[in-house]
Amino acid sequence: MAELIADNIVEIDTQLGGWEHITAGYLVTGESPVLIETGSQSSAPLLIAELNNLGISPSDLAAVVLTHIHLDHAGGVGDIARAFPNAKVYVHPNGARHLADPTRLIDSASRVYGPLLDSLYGRLDPTPADRIIAVEEGDTIQITKGLHLEALLTPGHAKHHLSLWHEPTGTMFCGDAVGVKLPEVGILWPATPPPDFDLELATRSLDAMKSRTPSHLAFAHYGRFANAVDILDEGKDLLRDWCRVAEQAMHDGREIETALEEAFVPDLKDLDPLARDRLLTLSGVHANAMGINRWLTKRSGQGQHTPHEHPTRQEGGGGSGI
Secondary structure: OEEEEEOOEEEEEOOHHHOOOOOEEEEEOOOOOEEEOOOOHHHHHHHHHHHHHOOOOOOOOOEEEOOOOOHHHHOOHHHHHHHOOOOEEEEOOOOHHHHHOOHHHHHHHHHHHOOHHHHHHOOOOOOOHHHEEEOOOOOEEEEEOOEEEEEEEOOOOOOOOEEEEEHHHOEEEEEOOOOEOOOOOOOOEOOOOOOOOOHHHHHHHHHHHHOOOOOEEEEOOOEEEEOHHHHHHHHHHHHHHHHHHHHHHHHHOOOHHHHHHHHHHHHHOOOOHHHHHHHHHHOOHHHHHHHHHHHHHHHOOOOOOOOOOOOOHHHOOOOOOO
16 A cells, blocks of 8 residues: 655555545655645544554654645545644645635535445544645745655646655656546546646646656656656647637537547546546546636636536546636
């Protein structure tokens, strides 16, 4: 469940829903160990046990960093903060207040997932406000004297998204900013959920990550991949392709979801059915279509278009956005 994947970087499989290779957390080791992502609250007991197995005692963990506050990334943060009382919690400024008071976030997630919220994800316990640090562009989180993680604010997937640059290993921890790349699937797949997907912000964020010339990308879904610059370029092309198809469908008066399914789901035809289902659970066409639709309608000044406002997990919730 835990694997050393680079110097001082341990990948921890947080096993959302008991599935392997779906949700990853990363421990960056050193004098002040840093955990990137907690996974869902349902994963917290496993994550705590794995950290203990790695020799991280309750007093050892120095920091937890969340790439964003969707529940598959941040749902366990209250539990981890309680188990590791010395750890500061770093998050995008737009996410900080929701960690201290998760009421609105949980209300939104309960509408999205219904009973599956508790059976699959769990909820989100509050984090003490005095332990939450809102991260600004270029802020650093120390791991060892002279070594740190650098924060990049990378909105687009969500307005509260950040990425982390680990220069010694050339690794960019990219959360969901680039999309989803599951090992058993192989292809890059977009993640454009509502309520605040924005193509311009997303592509700008990919360019910001590319400017560091990373050698590897560490995805939350799932794992560390080489050829990072090529993947960032691929991610930008992919987002533009999906938005182009959606915009043409809107112009033609067609359902965006149908147009996206026809254009891109055939790419999955050769996958193992279980792998396909897991991918579409994480980032389903329904949720991606909703996110792109909202972006298109906001951009064109038409106001919010809200059919199927709360997708179920079976339709591909793709996060618990607020």
